[in-house]
Amino acid sequence: MLAGSVRLCRRSSSAVCHILPTRTPYRKPSPLSCSGHASVVRPLQTRSRTTMAPSQVNKTAHPFERADLEGVLTRRFFICPSFEIYNGVAGLFDLGPPGSALQANIIDAWRKHFIIEEEMLEIETTALTLSEVLKTSGHVDKFTDWKCDDVKTGQIFRADHLVEAVLESRLAGDRAARGEAEKVKTAEELEAEVKSKKKKVKSTAVKLDDSVVADYESVLAQIDNYTGEQLGELITKYNIKSPETGNDLTKPVEFNLMFDTLIGPTGYMKGYLRPETAQGHFVNFNRLLEFNNAKVPFASAQIGKSFRNEIAPRQGLLRVREFTMAEIEHFVDPHDKSHARFSEVKDQKLSLLPKDVQSAGKSDLTEMTIGDAVGKGIVNNETLGYFLVRVYLFMIKIGIDPARMRFRQHMANEMAHYAADCWDLEIHSSYGWIECVGCADRSAYDLTKHAARTSTKMVVRVPLPEPVEVDEIRASFDRKKMGPVFKKDAKIIEDTVAAYDDARLECVEQELAKDGKTKIEAADGKTYELTSDLISITRQKTKQFTRDFVPNVIEPSFGIGRILYSLLEHSYWARAEDSQRAVMSFPPLIAPVKVLIVPLSNNDAFKPLIRQVQSKLRAHGIASRIDDSGASIGKRYARNDELGTPFGCTIDFASVKNNTMTLRERDSTSQRIGSIDEVVAVVNDLCDARATWAQACERLPEFSGDQDV
């Protein structure tokens, strides 16, 4: 959430392809690739799951080529650059009908899997955010990246990306000079090569000293952790220049990633577009707690747009300036982070990449049940562990390849100082491992900050099993003296101190004892000095029947656009017999359209049946489309394979005569036949995941027709 710590994909920033052309004229729509270089990355593993008929389908007959996928995505209007006819803007994309439906279905599945299943409190807060809120959260000061400029052309670079791209390109040049055979390249090396190509940092075959290679590799391994000053030193040390011009670069300066604007006509009220939805939960904590009958644990959830003014957005859908997030803030007692449903998930195995493995410079995955991971203290607590599994199960449900997911723990230097633990769900695609969900235990940081800034108590009170005697520490003011000294400010000072916790009051006590005075930073932003005659700290034994605490927050934060893009890559393949016959194998649950209705021809005899089938499907809430164009049935199905429509129903003269229709399954292209009602019933079960295709085949006999399908 915070700059430099847990914001989405700080870590995965190393993939650098400038995927979308910002200056593509409309008339010659080109695919999403910027340079026409196809990225040839063989899947790490073949898909281990086959939702459909495995024996008939070979999804890996052709190697994955990103350019081919991008061709399908733009041609079928899954996605396009925003304001394309105005030449577009980097980092802004529109979703066309299939992209929009796919995203809506993912969000719908998310809402059911998390909000409804877990009875979370859904909220909707504004994207326009008062600057003070983001000042308190730390974003105004720290939500920044480092940029540097070409001193002559003014071209702007993100400093860490630039250093990375230049060093990677030099390493690639070194490998070329050493004559390393292309054939033995690993997937990771291919990725690196693709990246350097896309960044257009020319890689020339120059051999480097072994020590230089080691140096570069060590820098690259830590590229996310350098300060601006350190990046500046690297630029000088390695003589890095502006790649296209060879000009010098300015020293890196901080650039805040929030879009700002002015609210209202006065010109004084500054606002930002939120860079995350989380703060909207935190400022509403007291109302949420009250809505939940003052009890924890509970979770709030929000799905909405966030905005980040990236310096130089690349990587297509993976790094954009406006994006949909889904965030959960789960509030728990800091003394009890167990989870009531942990036992339901404890045997689920996950691929983990713990921090100590990374510190040792390795990336070997550990396959482990979440029960063991929590038991051994690898994952901090049950609640965090529960969410890791729920996140994993959600991804499986929507069609992400389980073999291409891993949970990577943040290393100590990546994580904010207050965070207890943080795990990213990373999904592998042709861009490498990309953070798609961040799962952080953020402790009580945000609530404490907002409470202090606004003098608002944000605590949960629970009854103690039995009363305890405590040493109560309390501040008292000499009101007769406070008034004359501070006048109207006296109240805000008292309110501020009233919101202090015991630890803070102890600090005040020590300062008064030492210096006879203390400084109070009040909720109005001003600092007041109070002397011992104005404020005193007293202690007395009292019996407490309740315990007050600021809840801790466990936050799973989803980047929907990144999940969507990963899913598009994992779903895409081409038929063995023809690399041009692309298929998007979305699970029926999230496919934009579930059924394509294909009449044999435009004959009027088919029209009543088409209406009948469509209305029966609609009664089950199943989205269908009719294709009554003149194209052959095979061609119509092929077009819809590209859109990921899982089922097709053909209506022909036999349908008119016998009230039957065929049912075609997209991946296997196998066809079955049955009465219209039975086919609709089977489709309904398939769409609700109550039946597999194998089971459907038991209910519907194979179709062996004589028509061209």
Place this chain on the structure above:
Amino acid sequence: MLAGSVRLCRRSSSAVCHILPTRTPYRKPSPLSCSGHASVVRPLQTRSRTTMAPSQVNKTAHPFERADLEGVLTRRFFICPSFEIYNGVAGLFDLGPPGSALQANIIDAWRKHFIIEEEMLEIETTALTLSEVLKTSGHVDKFTDWKCDDVKTGQIFRADHLVEAVLESRLAGDRAARGEAEKVKTAEELEAEVKSKKKKVKSTAVKLDDSVVADYESVLAQIDNYTGEQLGELITKYNIKSPETGNDLTKPVEFNLMFDTLIGPTGYMKGYLRPETAQGHFVNFNRLLEFNNAKVPFASAQIGKSFRNEIAPRQGLLRVREFTMAEIEHFVDPHDKSHARFSEVKDQKLSLLPKDVQSAGKSDLTEMTIGDAVGKGIVNNETLGYFLVRVYLFMIKIGIDPARMRFRQHMANEMAHYAADCWDLEIHSSYGWIECVGCADRSAYDLTKHAARTSTKMVVRVPLPEPVEVDEIRASFDRKKMGPVFKKDAKIIEDTVAAYDDARLECVEQELAKDGKTKIEAADGKTYELTSDLISITRQKTKQFTRDFVPNVIEPSFGIGRILYSLLEHSYWARAEDSQRAVMSFPPLIAPVKVLIVPLSNNDAFKPLIRQVQSKLRAHGIASRIDDSGASIGKRYARNDELGTPFGCTIDFASVKNNTMTLRERDSTSQRIGSIDEVVAVVNDLCDARATWAQACERLPEFSGDQDV
């Protein structure tokens, strides 16, 4: 859509209550009212529809008091001011769990009613918009309101609202001085009074001359049509001062209502937050057309946030700075605006307020079938008429009172010059008649503008039934001369002219004939002068087999927040026996939660049954909540009446013994009993509107238990 023409609620700007406190401290949450003045407006008519058991329910036993409703809305966290603990910002609101669920259900119903039922192409375009796009659409220059300032305090007023509030307050003072009895006040007069109170423009009992009263009334009737200069003249003429200070006011100046920001790090790329979603459809027109196999008619649809920097937002949810819109852009052949499904709706009666009635200074509604209205030319065409009915039916479906809806036609001076016709669906609430949906026939305006600006052809080509011989008009350039004169600009000039339609080419022809030269405003924004030796217009007879046209756009544009607020008012009432027992009578379709599960006590014996019931409901997709708090069953039901939960199921010892449970209906409080499975089946039918409560009562016998419910 455009400033001053059809943007949402330009017209309804006359209601002025400052509904939300911008400076309410959190600890004492006050209702949404600003001043504690309750607005007592009796409903114009009692609800003509009773979805539930009419005989037992008296929904009008207590007069509507807005303050009471607002108390429920904040207390139950339907809504609250954004950043409330930071004292909030006028015009920004958050939705809590019930408000968010209600909105999600309205949007879901909208998607089914419009997008799925009509097979519209849903898209999602960015809120961040390149400034050039909004320059072309006219928003950069014309999307403004007039503001004026208190010369000493700098307080800022929206000029038309201020003139209106002051004159209304003087008229109210006049009525008081004339001793007009309160009892004979009409609903409209009460509204006016409420408004003036809320605006805090003191109304003192001063009698005015009859001629002055007539003058004021005439000004108020036209308040939406004055220019800034005219508003300035009114301020001088009527000696209008800053209401609270009595200071002079500055002359009105234009204030653009769009939030601006800078995209990227350069500081040069200006962007705005979109003030409507429509432009995102228009710039994507060619891709949409291609997706629809190059055929019209078709419609695109988008649901998303828009942003307007209102000068002084008041009226709670009705005038806000960030809001959800749902917009449809239906593209049709300008020569054929018939609609294939018009016959299905032609007999539907609507309450119309045509423009000629308004011009005559009246507001009598005409009840008429849409078939007649289109037939008589009152509504311009079938497609527009079809959408008016669809909009009306949607509102009925979600629970808007049909007796409090009307369609008001824009008067000639309200409508943009290019618009063919425009009707607003207005919903009546305690704020008066408020525009909630604008239905405009926007002709070919937007597509033509974007096409010209970007030199992009945005046309539909249809085959002609038989070829026709036409006088083709065409521009030709002397390329040998163009090059030396315009150099690299020659191409953009030619491209611009190539996108001209016949009418425009005729203008060029006439100018060349008259002056020997013409001016071309090219797509690069520059103007070029071309003399007759560079460009010539030729005509020749050719046979045409196809016809190209720029489609017209019919746009129903929904303000979801306004619909939500109207629905909250229409749904709210209090039980006859106790004005504090509030009920929100949402239809089951859109109620946030459908079923409250109420165990008699916390006894462990009930737990398996609760889980069983909840899982059975979930299998039908029915949202339920459990209330196992210690409160009495009656109290638990009362709390959920406020949340609008339509059904309640009690689980008691009889349930454990007989596997039965009771079913309580919210509005009537009547209770029935049946087996758990039967009750779940009945609830499922009720939620899907397949059964009424009367039918449910036939299936489940009345409950005459002995427990306190």
